[in-house]
Amino acid sequence: MQKLRFDQPGHPPATITEFEGVRSLHLGTSWVQGAMRLARPDAIELEYVQMMMMWMLFQSQPRHIVQLGLGSSALTKFCYHRFPQARVTAVELNPNVIAICGALFGLPPNDGRLNVLEMNALDFVMNPANRHSVDVLQVDLYDEEARGPVLDTPEFYQACYDCLTEDGIMTTNVFGDYPNYDKNLQAMELVFDAVVWLPEVHDANIVVIAFKQAPSLDFSLLYERAGAIKKSMNLPAKSWVNGLKEWMLDQQ
Numbered sequence: 430m431q432k433l434r435f436d437q438p439g440h441p442p443a444t445i446t447e448f449e450g451v452r453s454l455h456l457g458t459s460w461v462q463g464a465m466r467l468a469r470p471d472a473i474e475l476e477y478v479q480m481m482m483m484w485m486l487f488q489s490q491p492r493h494i495v496q497l498g499l500g501s502s503a504l505t506k507f508c509y510h511r512f513p514q515a516r517v518t519a520v521e522l523n524p525n526v527i528a529i530c531g532a533l534f535g536l537p538p539n540d541g542r543l544n545v546l547e548m549n550a551l552d553f554v555m556n557p558a559n560r561h562s563v564d565v566l567q568v569d570l571y572d573e574e575a576r577g578p579v580l581d582t583p584e585f586y587q588a589c590y591d592c593l594t595e596d597g598i599m600t601t602n603v604f605g606d607y608p609n610y611d612k613n614l615q616a617m618e619l620v621f622d623a624v625v626w627l628p629e630v631h632d633a634n635i636v637v638i639a640f641k642q643a644p645s646l647d648f649s650l651l652y653e654r655a656g657a658i659k660k661s662m663n664l665p666a667k668s669w670v671n672g673l674k675e676w677m678l679d680q681q
Contacts, residue, residue, distance in 0.1 A: 435525040443525035454501040463501025470535040477634035483669045484598040491564035497550040498570040502530040519545045554588035563592045568601035583616045599639040627672035
């Protein structure tokens with residue numbers, strides 16, 4: 430099929446490929462920046478993106494969920510549809526990504542609960558108006574080269590921390606060249622009370638969960654919650670708890 434192009438100048442073009450019922454998003458390169466199964470447009474297709482929902486083990490009723498980096502809008506759509514009591518904000522710098530998500534990835538238009546902002550994620554988290562206003566922050570910030578997170582300094586993670594409510598949680602995807610892992614983890618550990626990372630999945634993506642206040646990890650309770658998440662949301666939450674357990678053992 431002919432590739433549709435969204436290529437407003439000044440930003441990488443957004444393109445798609447389709448294979449075996451899955452539509453993938455690209456930013457002018459072969460790197461997959463997100464995916465959607467055509468038969469299940471509101472489900473989360475990629476395993477590491479599912480893992481970004483790991484905060485559900487600790488928070489069941491967020492009021493404000495923010496996504497930095499829209500990707501194929503999988504997380505934004507999922508949170509919008511599955512948490513009807515929450516406001517959902519997505520921050521994306523590239524207008525081509527926003528346009529292609531609306532046209533080809535089923536992203537709903539903005540309304541009273543959904544707000545997709547075309548702006549720099551750093552400007553969003555640095556804005557004093559957003560202090561202490563976010564219960565869940567999901568960070569997946571990559572450019573077309575996908576060498577590592579676009580924003581990865583202690584100052585950026587401090588601003589993320591400042592945006593969170595008292596018991597707020599951040600999940601972030603750390604992907605790219607190996608030095609990026611330690612750099613990002615150390616920057617987060619300088620700022621957050623507790624930082625946990627799960628075993629690598631899917632093309633070297635490592636998902637990190639960072640807590641403004643360290644939770645107590647009661648694994649019997651977490652497995653119970655994981656069962657409820659699997660039942661209600663069809664997400665593989667038991668594997669997240671296994672990953673947390675593995676991390677705990679590694680730290681000892």
